[in-house]
Amino acid sequence: MVEAPAGLEGQGFFATSLDKVIGLARANSMWPLPFATSCCGIEFMATMGSNYDLARFGSERMSFSPRQADLLMVMGTIAKKMGPVLRQVYEQMAEPRWVISVGACASSGGIFDTYSVLQGIDRIIPVDVYVPGCPPRPEQIIDGVMKIQELVKAESLRRRNQPEYKALLKSYGIEVE
Amino acid sequence: MAISKEQVQDKLSAAFGDNILAYSEPYGMLKVEYKATEHYKIVRLLKEDETFRFRFLTDLCAVHYPDEAGRELAIVTHLHSLENNFRLRLECRISDKSAEIESLTGLFAGANWMERETFDFFGIRFTGHPDLRRILNVDHMDFHPLLKQYPLEDSSREDKDDRFFGR
Numbered sequence: 001m002v003e004a005p006a007g008l009e010g011q012g013f014f015a016t017s018l019d020k021v022i023g024l025a026r027a028n029s030m031w032p033l034p035f036a037t038s039c040c041g042i043e044f045m046a047t048m049g050s051n052y053d054l055a056r057f058g059s060e061r062m063s064f065s066p067r068q069a070d071l072l073m074v075m076g077t078i079a080k081k082m083g084p085v086l087r088q089v090y091e092q093m094a095e096p097r098w099v100i101s102v103g104a105c106a107s108s109g110g111i112f113d114t115y116s117v118l119q120g121i122d123r124i125i126p127v128d129v130y131v132p133g134c135p136p137r138p139e140q141i142i143d144g145v146m147k148i149q150e151l152v153k154a155e156s157l158r159r160r161n162q163p164e165y166k167a168l169l170k171s172y173g174i175e176v177e
Numbered sequence: 178m179a180i181s182k183e184q185v186q187d188k189l190s191a192a193f194g195d196n197i198l199a200y201s202e203p204y205g206m207l208k209v210e211y212k213a214t215e216h217y218k219i220v221r222l223l224k225e226d227e228t229f230r231f232r233f234l235t236d237l238c239a240v241h242y243p244d245e246a247g248r249e250l251a252i253v254t255h256l257h258s259l260e261n262n263f264r265l266r267l268e269c270r271i272s273d274k275s276a277e278i279e280s281l282t283g284l285f286a287g288a289n290w291m292e293r294e295t296f297d298f299f300g301i302r303f304t305g306h307p308d309l310r311r312i313l314n315v316d317h318m319d320f321h322p323l324l325k326q327y328p329l330e331d332s333s334r335e336d337k338d339d340r341f342f343g344r
Contacts, residue, residue: 080315113330113337115322116314123333 002028019157026070026096027152028058030145033069033093035086037076040103040135044075047138057145066092071148072125075135077105078118090125091174095160098151100144101127104134126168180229180261182207188229192222206264213269216252217279223256223265224284231256231265237281237291239299241273243325249273250299254281271301273324280306298323 005024007016032054036044047054048062063069066089078086090099101121104110107130109119121127128151131144159165160176169176186200189209198210211219223231235255242249248270256265271278280303281288292303293312300321303309311318320327330337 080318081313083315108336109331109334113334115318115327115329115331117331119331119334 019155020153022157023153023155026155027149030057030059030071030098030148030152031061031063031069032059032071032073032145033063033066033089035072035074035076035089037078037082038105040075040106040133043135043138044073044102044141047141052138052142054142054145057142057149059145066090067094069093070097071145072097072099073102074099074106074121075102077110077112078121079116080118081116083118083124086121087124087174096152096155098128098148099125100129100131100148102131102133102141102144103136104132107132110134124172125174126172180258180263185209185223185229185263185265188226189219189222193219203266206266208266208268210268210270213252213271213278216254216269217281217284219267220254220256220281221284229258229263230260231258231263233257233259234281234285234287234291235264237288237295239295239301239323241299241323241325243273245270247272250276250301252278252295252301273300276301277304278302279304282306297321300324 002024004014005016005020007014007020034041034044046052059071066072072090072093074086090097101107105112105117106121109117111134113119118124129144129147131140133140156162166176182202185207189197193211193215196212196215198212201208209219223229233256235257237252237254240251240253242251250271250273252269252271254267256267257263258265269278276299278301280292282292282303283305289306289308290312292306293308293310295301296303296309297311297314298321310316314322
């Protein structure tokens with residue numbers, strides 16, 4: 001059970017604004033797309049397992065099609081050659097979409113300060129939450145997902161129409177209709 | 178049927194004479210150094226010889242020795258005779274100014290990707306290669322990263338500012 005959003009409550013009725021209700025629904029039914037390329041992906045598997053169980057946060061169902069996913073979880077080293085693939089996956093996701101960057105490699109390149117590795121995925125796609133660690137523990141990944149849930153709850157219904165959001169995507173050279 | 182290192186040496190010396198520069202046995206494995214012009218011919222002879230039958234190209238790669246002027250790039254070829262259980266290391270040197278050598282793709286289909294990799298990392302052009310493109314690095318990379326004049330680190334890294342590390 002989740003807490004009801006703030007609103008007017010009386011005998012037999014409850015009134016609140018629509019975006020709060022939708023935000024609540026979205027935040028508790030996130031479909032993650034795991035983009036796991038190395039050891040952070042192993043920690044993510046533990047996060048999905050019965051001990052930590054990300055399903056408790058409404059992320060039971062992994063989506064392996066970007067078109068059905070809400071949350072892109074990038075976990076692991078992204079080589080420069082993988083960059084365009086990751087970007088295409090992001091572009092194929094429908095709005096609203098969020099990105100969580102798990103671990104040092106995805107966030108900054110990590111120990112792989114070398115010619116072949118992308119020095120942080122935020123060079124090609126916008127990132128909402130960074131989870132530090134090498135690799136982070138499942139608790140940290142869950143904490144990152146909870147941070148995303150806070151963002152989702154507070155999101156306006158049509159984020160893609162906002163000028164700030166359009167400007168952000170434009171700075172990454174991503175087409176917005 | 179086993180063959181000996183001496184047999185291989187005798188055969189190569191008889192066929193190529195002065196073009197063979199040296200024989201040695203680092204780590205117990207016969208190594209032949211020869212002039213780069215003979216690269217294709219030596220490998221063809223070893224492959225097609227009915228006694229030796231070096232029919233397997235184990236590896237093909239390069240090494241950069243920037244301090245050895247005129248012979249900076251070593252092209253190292255490993256051959257394996259499966260029937261004789263005999264391994265052989267071949268090495269020839271070329272200059273990094275005109276890094277060009279004959280392709281082995283006519284002898285071994287497996288040389289295709291190995292030569293593409295060597296081209297990718299060292300910029301060695303294999304003449305006669307059917308499709309000499311980068312294979313592992315991104316297509317738009319404008320240098321050959323294992324040549325030692327290029328830094329290993331990514332130049333776009335921002336968080337390694339010396340101020341944060343007290344250097």
